[in-house]
Amino acid sequence: MNNKIQTSFVDIIDKIEGWVSSFIENLPNLIVAIIVMVISYYIARFVNKWAVKLASKRIPQNSISNLIGRMCAVIVVSVGLFLALGAMDLSKTLDTLLAGAGISGLVIGLALQGTLSNLLSGVVLSFRKKIEIGNWIETNGFSGEVIDINLSSLVLKEFDNNLVVIPNKTIIENPFKNYSLTSKMRIVVECGVGYESDLEQVEKLTREAVAGLYTSDDDSEIEFYYTEFADSSINFICRFWVDAENAKNKLDAKSVAIKAVKKSFNANDINIPFPIRTLEFNNKLNVNNTQNGEFASQN
The missing domain is CATH 3.30.70.100 (Alpha-Beta Plaits)
Known part of the structure; x- marks a missing residue:
């Protein structure tokens, strides 16, 4: 019994020593990976600000500009993560992450198909010069001034000051008339x-x-x-x-x-007539005609 306990302790100590040795051996790679992630973080912040500033010059919607900035930042951080994993010689983990990201992306895409469609349509609308904020358009049975184009919908203000919220996907898939062009x-x-x-x-x-x-x-x-x-x-x-x-x-x-x-x-005495109906009785009726019993009884 004591021999088994001693053997177990020896195995545990050997594993801990192996982990420590692996950590010491991979310490330079770990430091490199951390440096890569820190650098990618600061680059992502810079890219985010730069992308938002550049997009805001062409897109008046702040929500779209911020979305573009975040997407660029995510791409930079993702590249940094893959480089960090490669520096630590975790290629198998990298392949697993890529496979998991592909499956997760497919599931999320199917679950949020309508939402993602409206989001992408909002990005497309933001870059279209034929429909901008302040334009007066007519689409899907509504007519009014475009006051907002966000990530999910387009907002119209009608004659009566009511607001109409139309999904971006509907605007992309249906024709519209722009009076301001x-x-x-x-x-x-x-x-x-x-x-x-x-x-x-x-x-x-x-x-x-x-x-x-x-x-x-x-x-x-x-x-x-x-x-x-x-x-x-x-x-x-x-x-x-x-x-x-x-x-x-x-x-x-x-x-x-x-x-x-x-x-x-x-x-100038020009007549604008309204519809007139003329009733003409060609059969001369005689209400005193004694041959007509009904008229005679009335008299």
């Missing part, structure tokens, strides 16, 4: 005049009313076209260009043009 918009005014109206005079008055509101720097003309013989009127459209960058400017311009055309028509 151009400085001009075409306004279309539709109207109808009575059949008794002088059509030449109507066209002249409409052109003059619109021309008195907006002056154009280019050669774009005011377009006027009669479109149809309707039930109660002869309908026409008038098209012209105005300086506008959002839907509100477009509505304002159309409203002003309609008031100007209506005022001009009133001053």
Whole structure:
């Protein structure tokens, strides 16, 4: 019994001595690994600040800039970790970490598929010049001013001051209309005049009313076209260009043009008819006709 105990103590002492010897032998490699990790940490901090500063010049969203900085820092630290493990001759451990990272990345990617899709879409939107903060856009049935593009969603402020939060993935996968990309918009005014109206005079008055509101720097003309013989009127459209960058400017311009055309028509006795239904009775009814028992009883 005593021999077994002594043998066990000897084995334990031998293992401890072996560990100490291995530690002393690998002490230079350990020091090198620690130095590599410290250097990589400070390099990662510098890279983080540099990447955030560089990204903020092109991306107005702080969340996206910070994300890019953190990703660059993680890459630097990961490289430092692999170099440190290599310096300590832990190649097998390095292979195990790489295999585990691949499996973990696959599991996390499947679990957070929607979240990662919105995150990547937010990064893509941040680099798109065709949609920026302050633009007036229309997408997915909503229209408003872009006030924020973050890592998960895009925020619109509508006419009524309500905020609409739209996932970034939805913006990427669906078309959108950006009113702020151009400085001009075409306004279309539709109207109808009575059949008794002088059509030449109507066209002249409409052109003059619109021309008195907006002056154009280019050669774009005011377009006027009669479109149809309707039930109660002869309908026409008038098209012209105005300086506008959002839907509100477009509505304002159309409203002003309609008031100007209506005022001009009133001053020149041009009738803008509303739908009229005429009832005509060709069979002369005689309520006193004694042959009709119903009418006779009423009399």
